[in-house]
Amino acid sequence: MKSYLAAAIQMTSVPDLHRNLAQAEELIDLAVRRGAELVGLPENFSFMGEEKDKLAQGEIIANESEQFLKKMAQRFQVTILGGSFPVPVDNTGKVYNTTILVDPSGEELARYYKVHLFDVNVPDGNTYRESSTVMAGKQLPSVYFSEKLGSIGLSVCYDVRFPELYRHLSDKGADIIFVPAAFTAFTGKDHWQVLLQARAIENTSYIIAPAQTGTHYDRRQTHGHAMIIDPWGVILADAGEKPGIAIAEINPSRLEQVRRQMPSLQHRVFS
Numbered sequence: 233m234k235s236y237l238a239a240a241i242q243m244t245s246v247p248d249l250h251r252n253l254a255q256a257e258e259l260i261d262l263a264v265r266r267g268a269e270l271v272g273l274p275e276n277f278s279f280m281g282e283e284k285d286k287l288a289q290g291e292i293i294a295n296e297s298e299q300f301l302k303k304m305a306q307r308f309q310v311t312i313l314g315g316s317f318p319v320p321v322d323n324t325g326k327v328y329n330t331t332i333l334v335d336p337s338g339e340e341l342a343r344y345y346k347v348h349l350f351d352v353n354v355p356d357g358n359t360y361r362e363s364s365t366v367m368a369g370k371q372l373p374s375v376y377f378s379e380k381l382g383s384i385g386l387s388v389c390y391d392v393r394f395p396e397l398y399r400h401l402s403d404k405g406a407d408i409i410f411v412p413a414a415f416t417a418f419t420g421k422d423h424w425q426v427l428l429q430a431r432a433i434e435n436t437s438y439i440i441a442p443a444q445t446g447t448h449y450d451r452r453q454t455h456g457h458a459m460i461i462d463p464w465g466v467i468l469a470d471a472g473e474k475p476g477i478a479i480a481e482i483n484p485s486r487l488e489q490v491r492r493q494m495p496s497l498q499h500r501v502f503s
């Protein structure tokens with residue numbers, strides 16, 4: 233593993249596939265011009281809209297999102313995490329909330345279907361029933377070992393509240409963990425940064441958290457603050473509230489230093 237720059241993209245996706253892909257392309261281009269070699273897009277980067285519209289266009293969104301990620305990775309010669317996009321599940325009328333990691337040759341390296349679904353009545357009056365349209369993944373996420381970029385673990389959004397999933401990733405050797413999200417504005421203001429820092433600190437791992445921000449449609453508002461956190465829990469970059477990027481160095485000596493200074497992963501009793 234070498235030192236390199238990673239970017240967490242922050243965008244305001246809307247119910248318009250092509251507009252979102254255009255926005256994503258602009259921000260990937262910006263990240264690459266600033267030197268990023270690993271770039272992450274947020275949850276539902278290619279479509280944020282009514283559940284019925286997401287289902288109706290599921291096939292098109294799935295195909296175009298996947299092609300887009302491969303094309304971008306090849307054109308810009310970077311590794312890309314396609315935060316998430318819906319992939320229809322045969323004969324169910326539902327989709328998997330899917331994230332994939334793609335290398336600069338356009339090859340898919342890893343794929344994960346979001347396991348924990350956001351079925352929550354948020355105290356601001358908004359009700360979320362992700363399971364009404366999304367099929368829960370049944371498998372723990374994978375860790376992709378890259379000689380150059382380090383071991384990369386996958387997860388999505390609401391997963392961040394389930395530390396056992398991240399323990400699995402660190403057991404499998406993850407150095408860098410992606411948490412692409414569309415966190416609600418209401419929960420985000422109190423929970424987002426704290427949860428991400430906790431996952432970074434307890435697993436002494438880098439966290440790369442691309443995010444949705446702003447108003448997407450109707451009253452759907454997300455928190456923003458895409459960020460990159462180091463293994464000590466220090467916030468290296470924060471994209472604030474507007475579309476943009478958070479960019480920071482992923483450094484193997486820092487990783488090694490923190491794991492030496494705070495060897496908590498080696499002190500586990502109940503593992």
Ligand SMILES: O=C(O)CNC(=O)[C@H](CS)NC(=O)CCC(=O)C(=O)O
Nearest residue numbers: 276350362389390414415416419452
């Ligand atoms: O809001 C939308 O339209 C899109 N949202 C999403 O795609 C997903 C599933 S509904 N959001 C979350 O998982 C938020 C979790 C969260 O906010 C928390 O854990 O507090």
